[in-house]
Amino acid sequence: MNERQIMVADEVRRAIARIAHEIGERNNGVSDVVLVGIFRRGIPLATRIASAVQSIEGKAVPIGALDITLYRDDLEIRGPSNTLQHTNIPVDITGRTVVLVDDVLYTGRTIRAALDALTDLGRPARIQLAVLVDRGHRELPIRADFVGKNVPTATSEDVAVRLSEVDGGDDSVVIIRGEA
Amino acid sequence: MTVPAVSRYAPWGPTSARHRRHVLDLDDFSSDEILAVLDNAVSMKEILGRSVPQVPILRGKTVVNIFYEESTRTRMSFELAARTLSASVSSMTAKGSSIEKGESLIDTIRTIQALGADIIVMRHHESGAPYLAAQHFKGSIINAGDGRHAHPSQALLDLFTIRERLGRLAGLNIVIVGDIIHSRVARSDIWGMLRCGANVTLCGPSTLIGDTTMWQATFPNLRISYTLDDLLPDTDVLMALRIQKERQQAGLLPSLREYSNDYGLTQERLDRMPAHAIVMHPGPMNEGVEIMPEAATSPRSVIEAQVTNGVAVRMALLYRLSGEPTATS
Numbered sequence: 001m002n003e004r005q006i007m008v009a010d011e012v013r014r015a016i017a018r019i020a021h022e023i024g025e026r027n028n029g030v031s032d033v034v035l036v037g038i039f040r041r042g043i044p045l046a047t048r049i050a051s052a053v054q055s056i057e058g059k060a061v062p063i064g065a066l067d068i069t070l071y072r073d074d075l076e077i078r079g080p081s082n083t084l085q086h087t088n089i090p091v092d093i094t095g096r097t098v099v100l101v102d103d104v105l106y107t108g109r110t111i112r113a114a115l116d117a118l119t120d121l122g123r124p125a126r127i128q129l130a131v132l133v134d135r136g137h138r139e140l141p142i143r144a145d146f147v148g149k150n151v152p153t154a155t156s157e158d159v160a161v162r163l164s165e166v167d168g169g170d171d172s173v174v175i176i177r178g179e180a
Numbered sequence: 181m182t183v184p185a186v187s188r189y190a191p192w193g194p195t196s197a198r199h200r201r202h203v204l205d206l207d208d209f210s211s212d213e214i215l216a217v218l219d220n221a222v223s224m225k226e227i228l229g230r231s232v233p234q235v236p237i238l239r240g241k242t243v244v245n246i247f248y249e250e251s252t253r254t255r256m257s258f259e260l261a262a263r264t265l266s267a268s269v270s271s272m273t274a275k276g277s278s279i280e281k282g283e284s285l286i287d288t289i290r291t292i293q294a295l296g297a298d299i300i301v302m303r304h305h306e307s308g309a310p311y312l313a314a315q316h317f318k319g320s321i322i323n324a325g326d327g328r329h330a331h332p333s334q335a336l337l338d339l340f341t342i343r344e345r346l347g348r349l350a351g352l353n354i355v356i357v358g359d360i361i362h363s364r365v366a367r368s369d370i371w372g373m374l375r376c377g378a379n380v381t382l383c384g385p386s387t388l389i390g391d392t393t394m395w396q397a398t399f400p401n402l403r404i405s406y407t408l409d410d411l412l413p414d415t416d417v418l419m420a421l422r423i424q425k426e427r428q429q430a431g432l433l434p435s436l437r438e439y440s441n442d443y444g445l446t447q448e449r450l451d452r453m454p455a456h457a458i459v460m461h462p463g464p465m466n467e468g469v470e471i472m473p474e475a476a477t478s479p480r481s482v483i484e485a486q487v488t489n490g491v492a493v494r495m496a497l498l499y500r501l502s503g504e505p506t507a508t509s
Contacts, residue, residue, distance in 0.1 A: 067223065069237075070223075070227070070235040070236070070237040070265070071235060071236060071237070072237070075237060075238075075502060075503040078503065080499050080500050080501075080502055081220075082216050082220075083216060083219055084219070084220045084224075085223065086222065086223050086226055087226060088226075116236065117235075120230065120232050120234070120235070121230065121232075
């Protein structure tokens with residue numbers, strides 16, 4: 001397989017620390033912030049951002065998990081999922097600042113689905129978006145508030161984020177060249 | 181039952197939900213697929229607990245309920261399930277419809293297809309009717325009960341409720357007591373429970389169980405007993421089936437009172453079960469015959485949970501049948 005590494009473990013760690021700083025700056029502290037990870041890799045990322053926020057701001061931030069499968073718009077293309085995940089947000093999001101967390105921002109369709117899912121669960125004061133990698137090629141008017149790294153890609157390529165919690169081994173981000 | 185309509189799926193294995201087209205009985209569900217449905221139903225149950233219990237995934241899909249036999253609970257359960265997933269739902273009962281004017285089942289199915297239905301949920305008094313419907317419908321059929329044959333969504337909600345309460349299915353001792361021979365619920369339950377590794381014992385008077393060699397030809401591991409009291413100390417799940425009063429007129433029961441004495445679920449019998457054991461009933465109940473009111477409302481009873489869980493399980497089934505099946509992957 002034709003892979004090109006674009007982030008190593010240290011870079012992932014620094015990017016998460018920077019995002020944690022920016023979340024505190026942007027929101028003037030984190031007292032109203034809830035971090036919501038999108039299944040699958042958004043959840044360990046949200047957990048890591050939360051612990052970085054805790055060490056910077058000295059405050060624990062609630063973490064939630066969101067499965068957006070039932071909000072997708074591509075059921076006819078992908079078919080039903082054999083295993084749905086459980087949405088679990090431990091606090092009422094109404095009136096809070098929700099920071100959605102995902103690994104890669106690409107077409108924006110996942111985030112569109114996540115916004116719909118969140119509005120069904122309550123009425124947040126505002127929703128922000130944090131991603132480890134923004135690879136471009138948006139198909140919807142969506143942008144991220146906090147970005148670990150902007151990476152220009154071709155649509156024929158794939159971006160794979162590997163996190164120790166999910167994938168084992170060291171963290172890394174690679175671009176996989178598609179077969180042309 | 182061998183029917184061409186079901187032989188189309190299966191080769192892709194349990195990792196993909198895409199191959200399932202119809203839900204006619206549990207006999208063509210592997211244990212992996214049953215567990216996948218139950219897992220998805222857990223997620224569906226979370227949605228039902230929200231303040232806005234609706235997700236958009238089946239927007240634009242049409243689910244039609246055709247009930248040739250009355251059934252309030254199953255029909256409402258499917259309606260709620262479809263609405264929660266944002267499908268549009270129509271329901272028709274035989275009474276007052278074209279069926280009363282003599283329209284054939286096949287013509288009714290074709291008409292509903294022409295009206296744009298994606299999924300038909302069907303209850304019919306004849307065993308096998310949904311299999312016939314499946315051969316004439318381009319979408320999906322869910323069997324909501326056919327004659328004495330099968331009631332797969334009920335069996336799945338039973339499995340879901342057992343797993344929710346006792347944490348597992350494999351190795352449990354399950355006793356189904358009552359009018360087994362006339363029960364489509366029992367037949368689907370047996371398929372599902374055995375496939376998930378539970379031990380199943382049928383219990384009741386021999387007139388309501390029927391030919392034991394026939395049972396054992398289909399289910400070699402099935403146990404049969406005529407004495408409920410012997411089974412109680414070692415039973416994890418006790419499920420009572422409805423006794424219809426007509427069974428006595430047909431000569432299958434000497435009297436309803438004698439049935440109650442031997443097989444009725446009384447508090448006294450419940451007390452002889454292990455502390456964790458649960459009591460189930462698919463409804464509607466004949467209280468005072470197969471189950472006493474105090475048993476139906478005892479802390480062991482999960483009868484209300486069965487009804488609630490039915491919606492979540494049916495959501496999982498409707499979702500599983502949706503989306504265009506693709507040959508690749």
